[in-house]
Amino acid sequence: MRHMKVNSGKQLREEREKIGLSQAKLAEISNIPQHLLSAYELGKEELSEGYLKRLLSAIQDNDRLEEVLTRKKRYKNHTYKEVEHNQTRVNKHALTKENEEYTKLINSLRTNTVKKHKAISLFSGCGGLSLGFSWAGFDIKGFVEIDDGLREVYTDNFPTASLIGTDITKISQEQILTIKKKVGDLDVIIGGPPCQGFSLSGKRDVNDPRNSL
The missing domain is CATH 3.40.50.150 (Vaccinia Virus protein VP39)
Structure with missing residues (x-):
């Protein structure tokens, strides 16, 4: 990725997907609005010279890419613990005066x-x-x-x-x-x-x- 050149939105998407980088993450590290990146990849819009320079700088920053991709991987592999449902607490909350009035309104x-x-x-x-x-x-x-x-x-x-x-x-x-x-x-x-x-x-x-x- 360090010497990659982006000549079109299609090429950008292909290179981005090769390393598993989502469009949202690319928008984050390049500080370019995601809707502009989306339009560029779809061939609907052209990016300004300033945005293209910012984009190239972002995708050539290996340290920043590694940080974002690692964070994404940790999130993907995260496991959630089952939380015991406290029905007594729910019932107590449901019987408050405010909730009773709201229920009557509905x-x-x-x-x-x-x-x-x-x-x-x-x-x-x-x-x-x-x-x-x-x-x-x-x-x-x-x-x-x-x-x-x-x-x-x-x-x-x-x-x-x-x-x-x-x-x-x-x-x-x-x-x-x-x-x-x-x-x-x-x-x-x-x-x-x-x-x-x-x-x-x-x-x-x-x-x-x-x-x-």
Whole structure:
């Protein structure tokens, strides 16, 4: 990398990926906004002479590169310990006066909303997107969520929504027909699929399997 020349955005991306350097990390060490690096690599923008000099200086600084790559490796290999769930503490917190008033407010908004349209939620998480649609007048009839913990929270937040399935890639035609028979025709399908594979904040990896979801 010390004698590397960057003649195009495509070449920059190839060389960057050879050493396992993400676009975000390159933006960090070169102090160039990531959206400019992204546009340059995609051939949509040209970098100024000053930015190109800064870029070359950054990728030729082996010590700085080693520091960033090592930090990334430590993070990748980091292991997390299971934390024991203290349900007593959670219940005590949930019974505070402030939370009780907040719960009443949420329930009043739900009660006062005239729900006319039916929807199902994919990649549901704990139900943030569903909550917004619920307030807008939609009745959430079913959901799909692969994470056990999030699925449990979603069920608490939307007890009338039926679980269609967990892994969206394995939802069968039979499951789809079952939910259709139960709720009838749907008006909207909502969802928040993972975007790490193509987001500016992610690795922008075209081979990320989540891109196909």
